[in-house]
Amino acid sequence: MNMNIWLKRIRPNAGSWSQNIVMLTMTAALLIAILLPLGELVMKAVTDQEGGFVGLAHFANYFSTPALVASLWNSIKVSTMTTFIAVTLGFGFAYALERSGIQGKWFFRSVALLPLFAPSMLHGLALIYLFGNQGLISTGFFGLLPELRIPLYGPVGIVFSEVLFTFPQAYLMLAVALKSADYRLYEAAESLGASKWRTFWTVTVPGTKFTLISTVFVCFVLTFTDFGAPKVVGGQYNVLATDLYKQVIGQQNMQMGAAVGVLLLIPAVVSFVVDRISQRKQSGWLSAKSTPYRIEGNRRRDALFYALCSAVSAIILGIFLVAVYGSLVKVWPYSLSISFSRYEGLFEGAGPFANSLIISLGTAIIGTLATFMLAYLIEKSRACPVVRHTSYFLSMLPLALPGLVLGLIYVFFFNNPNQPLNGLYGTVWIVILCNIVHFYSVSFLTMTSSLKKLDSEFEAASESMNVPWYQALLRVTVPLSLPTILEIFIYFFINSMVTVSAVIFLYAPDLKPASVAIVNLEDSGDIAPAAAMSTIIILTNLLVRTVIMGLSGKLRKRTEGLLLRKEG
Amino acid sequence: MKPGYLSLRGIAKHFGKQTALQDIHLDIKKHEFICLLGPSGCGKTTLLRILAGLEKADRGKLEISGKDITAVPAGKRNFGMMFQSYALFPNLSVGENIAYGLRNRLSKSQIADRVEELLGLVELGEQRHKVPAQLSGGQQQRVALARALAFSPDCLLLDEPLSALDAKVRVKLRREICRLHRQFGMTTIMVTHDQEEALTMADRIVVMNKSRIIQVGTPNEVYENPRTPFVADFIGAVNFIGMDKNKHGGAALAIRPENVQLVREDHEKGKQGVVRELEYRGAHYRLVAELLGMKDAPLQQFVVIDVPAESMISLKIRMNQKIFFAFPPEHVIQFDSTADLAAAQ
Numbered sequence: 001m002n003m004n005i006w007l008k009r010i011r012p013n014a015g016s017w018s019q020n021i022v023m024l025t026m027t028a029a030l031l032i033a034i035l036l037p038l039g040e041l042v043m044k045a046v047t048d049q050e051g052g053f054v055g056l057a058h059f060a061n062y063f064s065t066p067a068l069v070a071s072l073w074n075s076i077k078v079s080t081m082t083t084f085i086a087v088t089l090g091f092g093f094a095y096a097l098e099r100s101g102i103q104g105k106w107f108f109r110s111v112a113l114l115p116l117f118a119p120s121m122l123h124g125l126a127l128i129y130l131f132g133n134q135g136l137i138s139t140g141f142f143g144l145l146p147e148l149r150i151p152l153y154g155p156v157g158i159v160f161s162e163v164l165f166t167f168p169q170a171y172l173m174l175a176v177a178l179k180s181a182d183y184r185l186y187e188a189a190e191s192l193g194a195s196k197w198r199t200f201w202t203v204t205v206p207g208t209k210f211t212l213i214s215t216v217f218v219c220f221v222l223t224f225t226d227f228g229a230p231k232v233v234g235g236q237y238n239v240l241a242t243d244l245y246k247q248v249i250g251q252q253n254m255q256m257g258a259a260v261g262v263l264l265l266i267p268a269v270v271s272f273v274v275d276r277i278s279q280r281k282q283s284g285w286l287s288a289k290s291t292p293y294r295i296e297g298n299r300r301r302d303a304l305f306y307a308l309c310s311a312v313s314a315i316i317l318g319i320f321l322v323a324v325y326g327s328l329v330k331v332w333p334y335s336l337s338i339s340f341s342r343y344e345g346l347f348e349g350a351g352p353f354a355n356s357l358i359i360s361l362g363t364a365i366i367g368t369l370a371t372f373m374l375a376y377l378i379e380k381s382r383a384c385p386v387v388r389h390t391s392y393f394l395s396m397l398p399l400a401l402p403g404l405v406l407g408l409i410y411v412f413f414f415n416n417p418n419q420p421l422n423g424l425y426g427t428v429w430i431v432i433l434c435n436i437v438h439f440y441s442v443s444f445l446t447m448t449s450s451l452k453k454l455d456s457e458f459e460a461a462s463e464s465m466n467v468p469w470y471q472a473l474l475r476v477t478v479p480l481s482l483p484t485i486l487e488i489f490i491y492f493f494i495n496s497m498v499t500v501s502a503v504i505f506l507y508a509p510d511l512k513p514a515s516v517a518i519v520n521l522e523d524s525g526d527i528a529p530a531a532a533m534s535t536i537i538i539l540t541n542l543l544v545r546t547v548i549m550g551l552s553g554k555l556r557k558r559t560e561g562l563l564l565r566k567e568g
Numbered sequence: 569m570k571p572g573y574l575s576l577r578g579i580a581k582h583f584g585k586q587t588a589l590q591d592i593h594l595d596i597k598k599h600e601f602i603c604l605l606g607p608s609g610c611g612k613t614t615l616l617r618i619l620a621g622l623e624k625a626d627r628g629k630l631e632i633s634g635k636d637i638t639a640v641p642a643g644k645r646n647f648g649m650m651f652q653s654y655a656l657f658p659n660l661s662v663g664e665n666i667a668y669g670l671r672n673r674l675s676k677s678q679i680a681d682r683v684e685e686l687l688g689l690v691e692l693g694e695q696r697h698k699v700p701a702q703l704s705g706g707q708q709q710r711v712a713l714a715r716a717l718a719f720s721p722d723c724l725l726l727d728e729p730l731s732a733l734d735a736k737v738r739v740k741l742r743r744e745i746c747r748l749h750r751q752f753g754m755t756t757i758m759v760t761h762d763q764e765e766a767l768t769m770a771d772r773i774v775v776m777n778k779s780r781i782i783q784v785g786t787p788n789e790v791y792e793n794p795r796t797p798f799v800a801d802f803i804g805a806v807n808f809i810g811m812d813k814n815k816h817g818g819a820a821l822a823i824r825p826e827n828v829q830l831v832r833e834d835h836e837k838g839k840q841g842v843v844r845e846l847e848y849r850g851a852h853y854r855l856v857a858e859l860l861g862m863k864d865a866p867l868q869q870f871v872v873i874d875v876p877a878e879s880m881i882s883l884k885i886r887m888n889q890k891i892f893f894a895f896p897p898e899h900v901i902q903f904d905s906t907a908d909l910a911a912a913q
Contacts, residue, residue, distance in 0.1 A: 016641075457655035460622045465669025465719070466643030475668075476657045562658040562701050 030394040037413035044258035058259035071238040090170025096305035098178040123161035124232030153235025177211035210278035217271035225402030272400035327531035342532035352517035360496035367436040375447035403501030450484035483556040573598035579628035603766035606776035648721030654712040827899035
C-alpha cells in the first residue's frame with residue numbers, strides 16, 4: 001500500500017499531526033514485523049529454491065513421505081490426548097476453586113499457575129528423574145520399592161509433560177468463565193424445581209460452553225506446536241514441531257520447513273477464528289444486573305474437590321521439587337549428597353542466564369512501551385479509522401502464530417542479504433523483536449480492555465481545553481493505567497525467560513538464551529545442569545513477579561479507588 | 569435574518585451510512601442561553617460536538633462574530649465544554665482538574681488565583697484537595713462546570729449536564745447554571761432531552777428530531793405554538809383531536825390536557841366521555857376519557873384531561889363515570905402540515 005494515499009485520507013479527520021505520525025509509524029512497524037514475514041512463509045511454501053513457482057509440490061512431497069505423514073498423525077494423537085486430559089482437569093480444578101467451598105484456595109491457585117513460570121522442558125526433565133532409566137520411580141526409589149517402569153520416551157512422556165504445560169492455561173480460561181456466572185439463573189432453575197445435576201447441564205455448561213470450546217482449541221494448538229516437551233521426552237517419536245526443527249536446522253531445507261510451518265499454522269488459525277467467535281457469543285451471557293455466584297455448603301462435593309485439587313497440586317509440586325532435587329544431587333543416582341556445583345558459574349556475565357535477563361528486560365521494556373502506545377492510539381485516538389482498523393487486525397494476528405512458525409518466518413524474512421533489515425539478523429535485537437511480537441497480542445488485549453474502562457471523553461475534554469494529546473496521556477492516562485502496564489511488563493518478562501520455540505531459530509551463538517541452553521544441555525545428556533538452569537529461571541520469574549506485584553498492589557487499590565463512580 | 573454572533577450554515581454530518589445531521593441553519597445571539605432539545609438519537613449531541621470542534625462537519629460553515637471557524641481545531645476555539653460523564657480526571661485533585669486547561673495559558677501564581685476564584689464560585693473551596701471519587705455527583709458536576717469556565721470561554725457548551733443527578737440536586741444545579749450564566753453572560757448552549765429543563769432554563773429552545781431542526785423559539789412560543797405535531801407531543805402532553813376540513817389540504821388540530829374544560833351536561837359544544845383511567849399527580853389528576861358517540865356507544869377514541877385536585881373533589885369524579893368536556897377554541901393548536909403526525913404518535 002502507498003503511504004501517500006493514507007496521509008491524504010487522514011487529513012479531514014486529523015486530531016493532531018504528531019499523533020497521526022506516531023500512529024502511522026507504529027502501524028508500519030506492525031506491518032514489517034508481522035505481515036511481511038508471514039507473506040514470506042507463504043511464498044517459500046509454494047516456490048522452489050530458485051524462487052520458481054511450484055504450487056503445492058512441497059505439500060504433495062510431504063504427504064508422500066510416510067515418515068513425515070506419521071509425525072503429523074503423532075502430533076494429532078498427542079494433542080488430542082493432552083487436550084482431553086488437560087481440559088478435564090482444568091475444568092475440575094476451576095470448578096473446585098470457583099464453585100465449591102474448599103479450604104486453601106489461595107494455595108491451590110498458586111500451585112496451578114506455577115508451571116507458567118517454568119520453561120516447558122522442565123516437566124520433561126523432572127519426568128526423566130522420575131521415570132527415566134535411573135528414575136526415582138522406575139527403580140522403586142533405588143531399590144526400596146518394587147520397580148515401576150513405564151515407556152516414558154514417546155507419547156506417554158509427551159502427553160504427561162504437555163498436560164502439565166497446558167493445564168494452567170485451561171484452568172485460567174475456565175476459571176474466568178466459571179467466575180462470571182449470573183446467579184439469578186441458578187435461583188430461577190432452583191425455583192422451577194430442577195435438580196443440581198440438571199442445573200449443571202442446563203445452566204453451568206451452556207454458560208461456559210464457548211469458553212470450553214476455546215479452551216479445547218487453545219490446548220490443542222499449544223500442544224500441536226510445542227517444541228520443548230517432544231524434544232526432551234519424545235525419544236524416537238517424531239511430531240510436527242520436531243520435524244520442523246530437523247528440516248530447517250538439521251537439513252537446511254527451508255522450502256520443506258515452510259510447508260511444515262503452514263501445516264502448523266492451520267489449527268492455530270482455526271483456533272483463532274473460533275476464539276474470536278466464542279468471545280463475541282459468550283459476552284452476551286452477563287449483564288450489569290447479573291448477581292455473582294453464591295457458593296452453598298455441601299460437604300460431599302467439597303471433599304471430592306478437595307481430593308482432586310490435592311492430587312493435582314501434589315503432582316505439580318512433586319514435579320517441580322524433583323527437578324530442583326535433581327539439580328542439587330551430586331551424581332544421580334550414585335551419590336545423592338546435596339551440592340550446589342551445578343549452580344556455579346550460572347550467573348557469569350556472559351552466560352546464557354545473563355543473556356536471558358538482557359533479552360527479557362529488553363523485551364519487557366520495549367514491548368510494554370510499544371503495546372501501551374498501540375493500544376492507546378487504536379482505542380483512544382481519532383486518527384484515520386482505516387489505519388486504526390489495520391493496526392487492530394495486525395495486533396490480533398500474532399494470536400494465530402505459534403512460536404515455532406514465528407521463529408521460522410523471521411529466519412525467512414530477516415536472513416536475506418537483499419533485505420534492508422538484514423542487519424538485525426544475528427543480533428540480540430531480532431530475538432527481542434520476535435519475543436515482543438510473540439507475546440504482543442495477549443498484552444495488547446489486556447491493555448485495551450483496561451483502557452476501555454477509562455472515560456472516552458478524557459481526550460475530548462483535554463482537546464477542548466487546548467491541552468496537547470501527549471500531555472493528557474502523561475498526566476492522566478498513563479498514571480491510571482500503571483497497574484496494567486506493570487502487569488504487561490511481568491507477562492513479557494516471564495514469557496521471554498521461558499520461551500524456546502521462536503528463539504531457537506534466531507539466537508546468535510554468542511548470545512544463547514538460558515531456555516535454549518537447557519535444550520542443548522539436555523541434548524548432550526547433561527540433565528542436571530539443565531535442571532539447575534530451569535530452577536534459576538523459575539526463581540527469577542517468581543522474584544520479579546513478587547517484587548512488581550508487591551509494588552503495584554497498593555497502586556492498584558489506589559487506582560481502583562479513583563475510578564469508583566458515585567451515583568447521584 | 570441577519571447572522572447572529574454564532575452562526576451555523578448548512579451543517580451536515582454522516583457516520584458511515586447513518587445521517588446524524590442535515591441542513592442545520594441556526595443563528596445564536598451573544599449572551600444567549602440556548603437549549604438543544606430532542607429525543608435520543610436526534611443529532612443534538614453531534615451538533616454540540618461539531619460546535620466544540622470535536623467532530624468535523626461533512627458540509628456547512630460555522631462562524632463566530634463573522635469569523636469562519638469551521639476548520640479551527642477544538643483547542644483554539646476558546647469554547648468551554650462540559651461532558652455528560654463530566655470526564656473529570658480521576659487521578660487529579662479538584663484544584664488540579666480546574667487548573668488543567670490553564671497550564672499553558674497563565675503563570676503559576678495567576679493559575680492559583682484563578683482556581684481560588686472558581687472554587688469560590690462553585691462553593692467547593694473546602695474540597696480542593698479531594699479527588700473526584702471522593703465527591704458526590706452534584707459536587708463533581710460543579711467541578712466540571714468550574715473547569716469548563718476556567719479560561720473564560722466565549723461559549724459554554726453543556727452536554728446533558730444534569731442527566732446523571734437525582735431530581736432534587738438537579739433542580740438546585742439548574743438554578744446554579746442559570747445564576748452563573750446571568751453573572752458572566754457567556755453564550756451558553758446546552759443539550760438536553762428533558763423538556764422541563766429546556767423550558768425553565770433556555771432563552772430559546774431548538775427542537776430537533778431525526779437529524780433536523782424542527783422549531784426554534786422561546787420556551788413560551790414552543791409550548792403555546794408548536795409548529796408540528798412532533799413538537800407539541802415532545803414538549804408537554806397533547807391530544808390530537810381530528811382535522812380541520814375547512815382548510816386546504818387539511819390541518820391537524822390538538823389541545824393540551826390542561827386546556828380541556830370540564831362543562832355541564834347542557835353545554836352547547838360539550839362532548840361526552842367515560843373516565844377509563846385515573847392518575848393522581850399531586851396538584852392535579854390526569855384522566856383518560858373514552859369518547860362516547862350516539863346512544864353512548866364507546867368510540868375507542870381517548871382524550872387526556874388534567875383536572876386540578878380541588879375540582880376533582882367538588883365534581884366527585886370517579887372511574888367509569890360519564891363526564892362532559894369542551895375544547896375552548898382559543899386553546900386549540902393548528903398545524904400547517906400533517907406530515908409528521910404519524911411520527912409524533
